[in-house]
Amino acid sequence: MRIIVESKSGSLIAYNVLEKRIINSGFCTLCGACEAACPVSAIQLGGEKINRLHDCSKDLDLCPICYEICPHSEALLLRSLSCVADAPIKNEALGYYRKIVLAQATDPKLREQSHGGAVVTSLLTYGIEKKAFDSAIVSQAEPENPSKPKPMVALVPDDILSAIGSKFFPSSVARAYGRAVYGYGKTNIAFVGVPCHVLALRKMNAWQHKISGNLKITIGLFCFGTFSLTPLLEHITKTYKIKLSDIKRMRLSSKFVIETEKDVIRIPMPEIENHILPSCRTCTDFTSELADISVGSAYPLKDWSTVIIRTKAGEDFFYNAVENGVINTWVIEQEPKVFERLMVAAMQKRREALKEAKEMEEVYGYLPVLLLRETDALANIKIEEIMTRAIKTVPQDITVSQFLELVAKRHHIAYPIVNENSEPIGWITLEEASRVEKQMRNVTLVGQIAIRKLVAVYPEETALDAFKRMSEHEIGRVLVFDRANPKKILGIVTKTDLMHTLTKQY
Ligand SMILES: Cc1cc2nc3c(=O)[nH]c(=O)nc-3n(C[C@H](O)[C@H](O)[C@H](O)COP(=O)(O)OP(=O)(O)OC[C@H]3O[C@@H](n4cnc5c(N)ncnc54)[C@H](O)[C@@H]3O)c2cc1C
Ligand code: SF4
Numbered sequence: 249m250r251i252i253v254e255s256k257s258g259s260l261i262a263y264n265v266l267e268k269r270i271i272n273s274g275f276c277t278l279c280g281a282c283e284a285a286c287p288v289s290a291i292q293l294g295g296e297k298i299n300r301l302h303d304c305s306k307d308l309d310l311c312p313i314c315y316e317i318c319p320h321s322e323a324l325l326l327r328s329l330s331c332v333a334d335a336p337i338k339n340e341a342l343g344y345y346r347k348i349v350l351a352q353a354t355d356p357k358l359r360e361q362s363h364g365g366a367v368v369t370s371l372l373t374y375g376i377e378k379k380a381f382d383s384a385i386v387s388q389a390e391p392e393n394p395s396k397p398k399p400m401v402a403l404v405p406d407d408i409l410s411a412i413g414s415k416f417f418p419s420s421v422a423r424a425y426g427r428a429v430y431g432y433g434k435t436n437i438a439f440v441g442v443p444c445h446v447l448a449l450r451k452m453n454a455w456q457h458k459i460s461g462n463l464k465i466t467i468g469l470f471c472f473g474t475f476s477l478t479p480l481l482e483h484i485t486k487t488y489k490i491k492l493s494d495i496k497r498m499r500l501s502s503k504f505v506i507e508t509e510k511d512v513i514r515i516p517m518p519e520i521e522n523h524i525l526p527s528c529r530t531c532t533d534f535t536s537e538l539a540d541i542s543v544g545s546a547y548p549l550k551d552w553s554t555v556i557i558r559t560k561a562g563e564d565f566f567y568n569a570v571e572n573g574v575i576n577t578w579v580i581e582q583e584p585k586v587f588e589r590l591m592v593a594a595m596q597k598r599r600e601a602l603k604e605a606k607e608m609e610e611v612y613g614y615l616p617v618l619l620l621r622e623t624d625a626l627a628n629i630k631i632e633e634i635m636t637r638a639i640k641t642v643p644q645d646i647t648v649s650q651f652l653e654l655v656a657k658r659h660h661i662a663y664p665i666v667n668e669n670s671e672p673i674g675w676i677t678l679e680e681a682s683r684v685e686k687q688m689r690n691v692t693l694v695g696q697i698a699i700r701k702l703v704a705v706y707p708e709e710t711a712l713d714a715f716k717r718m719s720e721h722e723i724g725r726v727l728v729f730d731r732a733n734p735k736k737i738l739g740i741v742t743k744t745d746l747m748h749t750l751t752k753q754y
């Protein structure tokens with residue numbers, strides 16, 4: 249469904265909705281996609297705000313573009329998802345993917361400069377050198393204010409090297425993508441950004457915008473959120489009595505770490521949490537679920553990154569770089585702690601975002617980025633058509649340690665627990681298990697920490713019934729029971745199954 253509004257002059261344009269719902273409500277993350285996509289150059293990002301250069305309703309009678317391609321509108325979400333939906337694995341925490349591996353740049357000097365394994369920099373440098381693409385959109389640090397990202401169109405390896413490392417403030421990379429097409433005439437562009445940046449580019453593609461065909465590959469970064477630049481820097485400079493020019497580097501571990509020439513300041517997250525952008529609070533995507541390749545930290549391993557390969561194009565490009573000796577890889581299944589942390593972080597972000605979104609919808613009457621908005625189609629689908637029948641259960645008497653090993657092997661995060669008669673008694677999830685203290689994991693049985701709430705649906709009910717029950721109980725999955733034998737499980741339906749069903753409608 250297209251959302252457009254009638255302007256005073258009688259024309260139908262989307263800018264008014266963008267302004268009201270996104271810009272004025274504080275949900276803009278300054279990606280610049282609206283500026284890049286506007287057909288009459290009516291929008292411009294200036295500093296930390298969006299400016300309307302002229303009233304586009306004088307040029308056009310109908311235009312839904314800026315609102316629809318904004319990553320914080322509900323439009324085009326499911327169509328955007330189709331770019332990854334052919335991947336063989338679908339996971340409720342991580343989205344669709346082909347493979348997850350650990351990776352690092354083979355060059356140790358690069359690893360020293362990055363916040364992780366310098367995988368992104370190595371892949372981009374390799375791609376430019378081998379002419380796999382003709383340019384890359386990256387975010388350098390502003391010379392006079394190194395905390396501030398400066399998006400750029402990188403043309404040579406040195407440009408890419410100058411952007412190594414993460415900057416935790418908004419970067420207008422989608423605008424830079426537009427510049428690469430219009431200003432530099434580039435036709436084969438690599439793009440790096442956080443999940444909402446990647447979503448903006450995918451929406452342009454779903455919209456079939458004329459600049460979207462120039463995108464060759466997207467590398468998405470994991471992201472918990474970005475900070476509002478001026479308010480956070482003001483807080484830091486005042487509280488810690490330093491000048492902006494003193495800041496050499498910022499890092500994020502369990503604390504926000506600021507390195508100056510003379511000092512290292514470690515700020516506890518609760519102190520600065522209120523400077524995280526409002527959109528980040530309702531953002532469900534931790535791992536850039538729509539990227540060709542997603543990259544994030546491999547905590548607790550130093551010098552390594554976690555890489556989620558989602559598309560065939562991403563897989564071919566990544567393994568080409570590996571075969572040419574640019575990247576080392578390692579199997580994540582050998583590092584269950586990395587996998588556990590990844591899944592827990594992704595689930596936590598999703599859960600907290602959904603909770604927050606519910607509260608925000610009450611305040612604003614509108615919800616920024618909530619997948620599964622387009623639910624009408626679910627009413628026409630029977631649960632028996634979409635449920636997974638091959639259910640993997642776990643017995644109540646295995647230990648938490650055994651359960652965590654099983655999660656690392658199977659890549660699923662939630663399982664029904666069954667008793668000695670194979671009857672379901674509850675759920676065990678990775679999140680519950682990882683809350684058990686490490687020293688207690690060998691002596692705690694999953695039956696002891698089971699979630700005893702079993703929410704049921706039946707095969708003849710609809711996918712919409714399943715969705716409503718999940719929302720009502722704030723859970724991500726329901727069990728399908730046999731009406732004739734209420735202790736017999738026939739299948740399972742997850743939110744990812746519902747999403748998958750909806751993507752197939754397009
Ligand atoms: C705002 C933000 C939040 C993050 N939060 C997490 C997290 O919670 N958990 C986690 O595991 N990982 C997080 N990451 C990702 C992580 O910090 C690394 O970027 C990622 O692991 C890639 O590491 P690398 O060594 O391969 O990248 P590098 O080789 O160092 O390359 C980093 C690339 O990131 C790009 N970049 C830097 N800052 C920005 C920005 N603000 N916007 C767009 N692109 C940018 C640069 O252009 C560069 O090409 C976050 C990144 C950002 C930018
Ligand atoms: S994209 Fe440009 S022309 Fe279209 S509604 Fe938005 S501001 Fe107006």
Ligand code: SF4
Pocket residue numbers: 266270271275276277278279280281282283298317318319320448
């Ligand atoms: S498209 Fe990007 S810059 Fe434009 S309003 Fe949306 S978030 Fe802000």
Ligand code: SF4
Pocket residue numbers: 277442443444445471472473474525527528529531532533
């Ligand atoms: S948390 Fe989401 S909305 Fe916020 S910067 Fe990251 S991807 Fe964008």
